[in-house]
Amino acid sequence: MSKKILLVSRHAPYGSSTAREAIDVALAAAIYDQDIGILFMDDGVFQLLKDHQGKYINQKNIDSMLSALALYGIEKIYVHQESLDNRTITTNELILDDLQLLNSIDVGHLLSQQDQLLSF
Amino acid sequence: MDHASIMIFSLAIYSAPYSSQASYTAYQFAVALLSQGHSLHRVFFYQDGVHNATNLAAPPQDEFDLQKAWQQLAKDYQLDLVVCIAAALRRGILNEGEAKRYDKASHNCAEEFTISGLGQLVEAAAVSDKLISFGY
């Protein structure tokens, strides 16, 4: 049985384990053949910046984990445009190319169209 | 309640007991849904939620013992309380098998809690009508 699942990732990388453990859930969902998408919003968009160097705090890079999403067949990756704008991040600073930028109303629609939400 | 309106729930709990209120809220939600005749397919403990499974917590006697409450609820309703293995190992929640595997002196996963993989959260999302997340 497959359900349409959206993982919502709203927390910054490194300072807490939330971002990393959310990605692990997305990968697990993909391994089990679920129809999984990911939405990055609020501080979650900081995960998408290029050139992480986690070695300086003895952590594995989050951006390389995110690069693996496509390898696992996760193609629906959404980013809340206003969260980028509020943090003066432009799309050419982001690690992933195939992102769907959504305004706030679109995010509301996206949430309402899922079978399950995984909130992180 | 008529049979047709029975819904299947699963809960995902991401917060430690005591430090945060969220796992208590999840417990009260579980009690409420079960008392209404709904089904609770699984409670999945992830992130700091794995601390709910330690059998070494010794809260003062005049305080609510959330872990005991989960265990009693699990006994009463044959609940599946699952602790994420990757999150648990990192935070020092081990069952006997994992303690042996990692050559640790002791183990502390409480009765009624099972250690398993993230696939159990994914499966819960797939088979449940409602998956509710309780963040820290």
Add this chain to the structure above:
Amino acid sequence: MSTLHTINKSPYAHNALSSCLKVCAMNDGILLLEDGVFGALISAPGAQELQILIKHGANVFALVNDIKARGLEEKVAPDIKLIDYNTFVQLTLDHRCVQSWY
């Protein structure tokens, strides 16, 4: 279909409520719980937006146990409905999905 949004952080300290308000649709529901119930105060950040949403048909709830525990019963803004855990369960059934903002 509509979404139930739960908020468990104080709007004085966190953006959980303000982020939720950005994406909340008029037929959605918002449930304030744990420290999220501080968002039910008349003076809270986001209080005006909550009242506007309510006027447009959205339903805003607060968990009564969390309100009472914090001594807020007399300070709750009008039209925010105080509910118990049983009604929380019912709200999850009345909406398609639950997004937890924390």
